[in-house]
Amino acid sequence: MKKFNIFGSRRTWAWPYVLFLVLFVLLPLLLIVVYAFTDPEGHLTIKNFVQFFRTTEAVNTFIYSLAIAMLTTIICLLLGYPAAYIMATSELKTPAVMSMLFILPMWINFLLRTLATVELFNMFSIPLGEGALLYGMCYDFLPFMIYPIYNTLQKMDKSLIEAAYDLGANRLEVFTKVILPLSTPGIYSGIIMVFMPTVSTFAISELLTHNKITLFGSLIQRAFGEGGLQMWNYGAALSLIMLIIIGITSFFGDKEESPSQAGLI
Amino acid sequence: MTENNYLIDVRHVSKQFEDGKYALNDVSLQVKKGEFVTILGPSGCGKTTLLRCIAGFQVASEGDILLNGEDVTNMPPNKRPVNTVFQKYALFPHLNVFENVAFGLKLRGIEKSEMEKRVKKALKMVSMSDYEYRDVDSLSGGQQQRVAIARAIINEPEVLLLDEPLAALDLKMRKDMQLELKEMHKKLGITFIYVTHDQEEALTLSDRVVVMNEGRIQQIGTPTDIYNEPVNCFVADFIGESNILSGTMIRDRRVAFCDREFDCVDTGFGENMPVDVVLRPEDIYIWETGTGRRKSDVPDQSDYDPEDRIPKGNFTKWYGVVESCIFKGVHYEMVVKTDNGYEFMVQDYHEFVPGTEVGMLVKPEDIQIIRKEHYRYNTFNGEVLKNGKVRFLDAEWIVPESQLQSFVVGDKVQIRVPLREVELLDYEDEGTLSGEVHFILFKGNHYQLTIRTDFGDDLFVYTNDVWDHGDRVGIHIAPESILLDKMPDQGNEEA
Numbered sequence: 001m002k003k004f005n006i007f008g009s010r011r012t013w014a015w016p017y018v019l020f021l022v023l024f025v026l027l028p029l030l031l032i033v034v035y036a037f038t039d040p041e042g043h044l045t046i047k048n049f050v051q052f053f054r055t056t057e058a059v060n061t062f063i064y065s066l067a068i069a070m071l072t073t074i075i076c077l078l079l080g081y082p083a084a085y086i087m088a089t090s091e092l093k094t095p096a097v098m099s100m101l102f103i104l105p106m107w108i109n110f111l112l113r114t115l116a117t118v119e120l121f122n123m124f125s126i127p128l129g130e131g132a133l134l135y136g137m138c139y140d141f142l143p144f145m146i147y148p149i150y151n152t153l154q155k156m157d158k159s160l161i162e163a164a165y166d167l168g169a170n171r172l173e174v175f176t177k178v179i180l181p182l183s184t185p186g187i188y189s190g191i192i193m194v195f196m197p198t199v200s201t202f203a204i205s206e207l208l209t210h211n212k213i214t215l216f217g218s219l220i221q222r223a224f225g226e227g228g229l230q231m232w233n234y235g236a237a238l239s240l241i242m243l244i245i246i247g248i249t250s251f252f253g254d255k256e257e258s259p260s261q262a263g264l265i
Numbered sequence: 266m267t268e269n270n271y272l273i274d275v276r277h278v279s280k281q282f283e284d285g286k287y288a289l290n291d292v293s294l295q296v297k298k299g300e301f302v303t304i305l306g307p308s309g310c311g312k313t314t315l316l317r318c319i320a321g322f323q324v325a326s327e328g329d330i331l332l333n334g335e336d337v338t339n340m341p342p343n344k345r346p347v348n349t350v351f352q353k354y355a356l357f358p359h360l361n362v363f364e365n366v367a368f369g370l371k372l373r374g375i376e377k378s379e380m381e382k383r384v385k386k387a388l389k390m391v392s393m394s395d396y397e398y399r400d401v402d403s404l405s406g407g408q409q410q411r412v413a414i415a416r417a418i419i420n421e422p423e424v425l426l427l428d429e430p431l432a433a434l435d436l437k438m439r440k441d442m443q444l445e446l447k448e449m450h451k452k453l454g455i456t457f458i459y460v461t462h463d464q465e466e467a468l469t470l471s472d473r474v475v476v477m478n479e480g481r482i483q484q485i486g487t488p489t490d491i492y493n494e495p496v497n498c499f500v501a502d503f504i505g506e507s508n509i510l511s512g513t514m515i516r517d518r519r520v521a522f523c524d525r526e527f528d529c530v531d532t533g534f535g536e537n538m539p540v541d542v543v544l545r546p547e548d549i550y551i552w553e554t555g556t557g558r559r560k561s562d563v564p565d566q567s568d569y570d571p572e573d574r575i576p577k578g579n580f581t582k583w584y585g586v587v588e589s590c591i592f593k594g595v596h597y598e599m600v601v602k603t604d605n606g607y608e609f610m611v612q613d614y615h616e617f618v619p620g621t622e623v624g625m626l627v628k629p630e631d632i633q634i635i636r637k638e639h640y641r642y643n644t645f646n647g648e649v650l651k652n653g654k655v656r657f658l659d660a661e662w663i664v665p666e667s668q669l670q671s672f673v674v675g676d677k678v679q680i681r682v683p684l685r686e687v688e689l690l691d692y693e694d695e696g697t698l699s700g701e702v703h704f705i706l707f708k709g710n711h712y713q714l715t716i717r718t719d720f721g722d723d724l725f726v727y728t729n730d731v732w733d734h735g736d737r738v739g740i741h742i743a744p745e746s747i748l749l750d751k752m753p754d755q756g757n758e759e760a
Contacts, residue, residue, distance in 0.1 A: 159355040162322050165342040166349045167369035167420065177368075181359045 032243075035236030040229065048237035058219060058238075065216035066245070069198040072137040073145075076194045077187065079138065080145030084186070085179075087146070088153035103143060110140050114207045121208075128209055136208040137198055144193035152186030153179070196246050216242060271295040271331075272423060272456050273319065278328035280314050280480075288314040289325070290480040298423075301450050301457045303467040306477035307503065312460045313428055315477070319458065320349050320426050333423065347424040348417035352432060354409045356401040362388070362412050363397040369420040387415040390449065407438045414446075418453060427459045431466065443469055464504045468492060476500050492545075497635055498706055498713075501543040506598075508549075508609050510709040512542040512634075520634060523607050523709065527581045529632040541635040541708075546598065546612040548631035550575050553617065554584065554624045580626045585609065587621045601625065607709040642681040643725055647749075649676040655749065659720040660698040663744045672749065679750040686746035687726040689716070689738045696739025700724065702732045716740060 039045045052058050105113065117136050121128055156179070164178045202217030220242070223235030273296040280289040288311045296302050304312040317323040319330060321342030330338045337345055348369075356365050366387055370380045388394050391411035401409060410430060417425055427446075431439045447470055450457050461467055467474045468488040476483045476491060476499075484496045495501035498509055512522030517532040522542045534540055552575050585603035596612045601623060603609070609625065617623055647657030649672045654661045657680045672678060693699035703723070704715035714732060716724040724740065732738070 157353070157355065159351045159353060160357060162320075162342070163349070163351060163355040163357070163416075164368070165322075166320060166347075167416065168343045168372045169368075170343055173372060177372075178357060182357075 032236045032239050035233050036240045037237075039233060048234050049241075051234060052237060052241065061214055061219055062216050062241070064213075065199055068133065068137070068215065069195050072134060072141065072198045073191055073195045075134065075138050076142050076145040077190065080142055080190060081149055081183075081187070083142075084146045084149035084153055087150050088156075103147070105139075106143050111203060111207075113140065114204050118207055129212060130209070132208045133205055133213060136204050137201065140204060141194045141198060144197075145190040148189040148193065149183060149186035152183045156182055192250060195249055199246060200242055270297065272298045272300075272333060273458070274329075274331035274334075275315070275319070276329045276331065278315070278318060278325040278330060280311070280318060280323065281326045287311075287480045289318070291328070292477075292480070292482055293328075294475060294482065294485070296424075296456060296458065299454055299456055301447070301459065301470060301472045302475060303459045303461060303471035303473070304475045304477060305461055305464060305467040305503075306483075308462055310477045311480040312462075312477050314480075316349075316426050316428055316458065316460045319424070320347055321345050346422055347426055348420050348422040349426040349428065350410075350413050350417045350430045352429045354406075354413040356409055356412055356416070358402060360401070361397070362393065362399050362401060362404070365401060365412055366416045366419055368416060373420075383419055384415075387419040388412075390418065390452070391415045391445075406433050407442065410434065410442065414449070418449075418455075422455065424456045424458060425453075427457065429461055430459075432461075432463075439466070446470060468504070476503065478503070494633060495543060495635065497638060498541050498543075499704070501541075501633070501635065502706055506546050506610060506612075508544040508546065508709060509706055510542045510544070510607070511637075511713075512540050514538045514540045514634060518629075520632065523583055523603065524605050525581050525583055527627070527632060528629040529634060530630050531632075531634040534634060534636065539637045539641070541637055543633040543635060544609070544627055545631065545633075546610040547596070548627055549609065549611045550626050551599065551601070551611045551613050551615075551617060551623050554622050575626070576628060580628065582624050582626045584622070584624050587617045587619050587623055589619055590617055592616070599623075605710075608707075609709065642683055642748075643687070645680045645682070645722075646752075647678050647680040649674055649678055649749075655680065655747065658698055658718055658722050658724070662697060662742060662747055664747045664749065665744050668747065668749045671751075677752045679752050681748040681750060682724075682742055682746055683748075684713075684725050684727040686742065687716075687724060688741040688743070689714075689726060689728060689730065689732065690741055691738070693737045693739045696741045698740045700738060700740055702734055702736040702738060705732065705734055 036048055037044060037046065039047060052062075114136055117132075117139065118128065121132055126132070160178055160182070161174055164174045169177060200217040200220075202215055202221045205213055205215040206218060216238070220235050220238045223231040223238060227235065273294070275292060275294040278289055278292045279287060281287050290311075292311070292315060294302075294315075304315060306312045314323060318325050321337070321340060321344075325338055328338075329336055332345065332347070357368065360368070363384055366384045367380055370383060375383070384397070385394070388397065391414050393408060393411045393415060396404065396408065396412070401412065404412065410433075413430070430446075431442050434442060443466060446457075446459075459467075459470060468491070471488060473485060474488055474491045475485050478499050484491060484500050486494070491500065491504055495504060495507075501507045501509055510522045512520050514520050514531070514534040514537070515526065516536050517534075518529055520527050520529045520531070520540065520542060583603060585601040585607075588600045588602045588608070590597055590599045593612070596614050597616045599611045599613065599617050601609045601611055611625065645657040647655045649669065650656050650661060651674050653663060653666060653669060655664050655669075655678065656662075688696075690696045698718055700716045700718040702714055703717040706713040708727075711727050711729050712732070714726045714728060716726055716738060718724060718740065
């Protein structure tokens, strides 16, 4: 018989993490599911979902949030890819300095940055609203797009690019046929990293639009924060819907090229 | 337009990096159509840089590169009629074998059916026919290498450049691929330029070998030329095993080394000129002598030679005791030490156990004479300073008063330091100057070292101590060993 040894197996050391996972990830998730499918009295029901799909305003907000998230993601991709590309290929041998430029803003809490953005808009008397919202979202989430793309580009074997030139490709062809396809894992994780948080964001939208535009995240927040205990079940249902949408996006693209390969984790 | 019929004409090409170091230093090389040329040298000798300049990945700082008589020095790689097989294959991981091979054809817009035909043909050429739709990551190193070759030859380039293509393969695989490459070269009839640091590979494969070191071409010749007639000690040492000894060319066809005189076939070195002598270990005949007989120097008839292996005739012989004997598969490799302190490496099919007293001889045609690049003295330019010092090699040295009598402060002088008199110290900060052991040559009974100082100058040293390549050393020269001479007239004018 094996003797029990507390330090003996690696598995022992995983327990704190498992405990953390159960307490702060699995259990809350389970609670959300339970709340979503019950009414305040605790009876099993799908009323909460029906309520959501019946409320035109809620569905519209949901669709609008998705659209804003997609738009933000696209803008971030269009801005972030060239930035990452320039950083990765720049002759300046200071990628550290370059990444600092992009990563440094992340050192400051995003609420502070958003508040500062509001002040900036006010200072130049630019009206807050949809434009400001998009600006704020891109500003906050752009580094999440740049970093994974930069990582894949940085790690790319330079001889592949040389091989493409060698086989007769011009600059454009080298980009479209080699660099771009090889950087898809980075693009993919960039998209996920930007899309996921933007779907559920609420603070940015509230601050940058003076609460004029409501996003899905705000809807959930209000259900929990203002609706009282009665609304928790509805809020849980909304959260679950959002989780499902985010879950679906994670299954986009190539399954073999997981985000972790792009150096995200 | 074409002044000659060379396919590739590299003219005085230099490549200087940002730090001022030369990767290529005035390299000229002509390659004929259909040749298999190997660029051989130790790592960092500039061979890959030269290849990359021909491929177009790097632009030469000076000089021209002509392809088919057309100046391509500044032409981008995609416009050049050359293709490269990269060291780590550089196969596109997002494409399968077929797509990788078809990459070049697709870019040129070749029709699909034609493309398929040609890809199949190319894959057949490298015996990878059944792998068309495999993922490149699932292939072994050797298979990836074949795909890389197929991808490069499908474009029917005029020149195929191969950058150490076999370096990542194991020995057995490498040998097989060598034969296949040679076969492929014959079949395709295109010019191959092959870069390697493996001298055996170079000798096996090539029509001509280009030996490079420190950014310069040392020797260009057929494998037999390079092996049998090395032009300098570097080549002799780098290609194959060799015994390199200091000797004196007494007159034409007569050379002295190891305290003996030998007949040789070389002429034109002058009389009593210091030279280096190269003996290949397999060219030395070795036989067992009776104990104690070797000292008499005339044991001819009684020598143990049952198989009649030893050439008869009036050859100079020398004698020694076997120190070590290693079985090398086909032959034995012996180190023999002579009474006067020289060590010789000898290869023979027979085993001579350590302790055996042996005689040795070498045929005159197997003695290779090399002009000495430097002998007896290091020469530097220097300047007389105050307080009995001179400045050379970017350092200040004390010299005896007697040496300075005919000079005044500020005089430019020529400094000579005997190779024997340079002292190397274990601790670099104990020397007047520090440097690194850059090149080591065993000369039978002493080592000849090239020390590169921290300021980039070379210093030659004879020593009996064993140093390793890359060792950091302190350099000390005793004041009385520093000899001052007047500058040759021109030097004075310049100053």
